[in-house]
Amino acid sequence: MLHILGRREDGYHELQTLFQFLDYGDELEFALRDDGEINLCTPIDGVPNESNLIVKAARRLQQLARTPLGVDIWLKKVLPMGGGIGGGSSDAATTLVALNHLWQLGWDEDLLAELGLTLGADVPVFVRGHAAFAEGVGEKLTPVDPEEPWYLVLVPQVSVSTVEIFSDPLLTRDSPPIKVRPVLEGNSRNDCQPVVERRYPEVRNALNLLGKFTEAKLTGTGSCVFGAFPSKAEADRVSHLLAETLTGFVAKGSNVSMLHRKLQSLF
Template sequence: MQNAQLILPAPAKLNLMLHILGRRPDGYHDLQTLFQFLDHGDQLGFALRADGEIHLHSELTGVPHDSNLIVRAARQLQQQSGTRLGADIWLDKHLPMGGGIGGGSSDAATTLLGLNRLWQLDWDEDRLAALGLSLGADVPVFVRGHAAFAEGVGEKLIPVELDEPWYLVVVPQVFVSTAEIFSDPELTRDTPAIKVRTVLERGGRNDCQPVVEKRYPEVRNALILLNKFVSARLTGTGGCVFGSFPSQVEADKVAARLPDHLPGFVAKGSNVSMLHRALENWVESRM
């Protein structure tokens, strides 16, 4: 990334609960979920190109260049804004694919926000979030950058203030297909809707967890292990599982007891995305 003009983080997220209310006519599902960010994620670098080309210089195994959400986000923003500028993009990948912590969606959102600045488009968050929704249901929350209670397919967001504990996130070595989980006939699809206040007071469950545990024994075993130390939950459609701790020291102690075949990381929960904090710092540095 030594040639990058702008370097930004793409943070992970956790779904602290995920209720599925029903299947929509378009095949998607109405849901309710609670998003919180982590101070841990990928990193992207951006540099201007005058020729209009979009080049991602980092390869992801099994993901063709033009199919990568980063490239798709850049090209959609380019096309809809009408800019003639292009970009060189570098990705330092830390978040696992198929982990339920938002890696691809977060990368796409960071691309939209980063190029919006670099290309001097001055799009507002509403416009960027609407474009992001066409790329994935989780992209808007990363664009807006605040912990939120979400409804619809995850795009109707109500900002919330949550406790910001330390989390241990355990990463079973499996790729969980979101489409596979949402198409499973055993998935609960009739959880009654609840109010945001009820979620904040009582929490909730993850309706995807029983299906993921049944299909992926690696995830089930990770939950069993982590539950020995803390209440463990699945995030999103998985496969990452997590538990919360009042301090980094306590989270680190449990992380140190994970077996070698089960990687994980410790990160601070955050109601404001580290992407947005980094963008604010970048703007201030240019004043």
């Protein structure tokens, strides 16, 4: 869900949203360097390294920590760009958390989340790694434990600009604040969905097709569309039925991120 409560004087929007993780995502590998160089060894086509949130996160942490150490980074990109499912933000958060360990900085989670907020409003939730009800611009987090169903995530072949959607004059910006409990009971919506559907017929088509099998929802500002299922078998069945017209993937919902599951197994 994503409720837009209003626009602030600084141009950002007050919102309420619910974050939950998937057991599916990009993979990052890090190798320590002692010469201070930060290298992304697997650049993304069309995205200069200097603009990549991974590189920005590493350099900002290096600068603030005043460490002489560097890193080589390899990215296996799985999540679609412009899909609204936090691929770039989770990569940035993973970089901050991983380099805090690799460089032995000893920063606590609060400091890392504070730094993450300067990179993007939804970076802090990935730093903290627990499902959360978010307020403010997305940085005020209340941990929650919703059900963890199986999801079918459809990926329309279109990239949606978050700035474009939040700038649309038809976007409603007057939703009243809601408490956590009604959200967990399903009493919510995505205020961005009507705007995205109007601008992107590919997304509207995906919502309509998935909506024949389960309640179809938009992820953030899109473009990905998802629906919940009680079992992997049921999610797989619908995925196969839609495979001729739409690409997508099946993943398990998780209230603890894969990054933090990995950390728990290592430490």
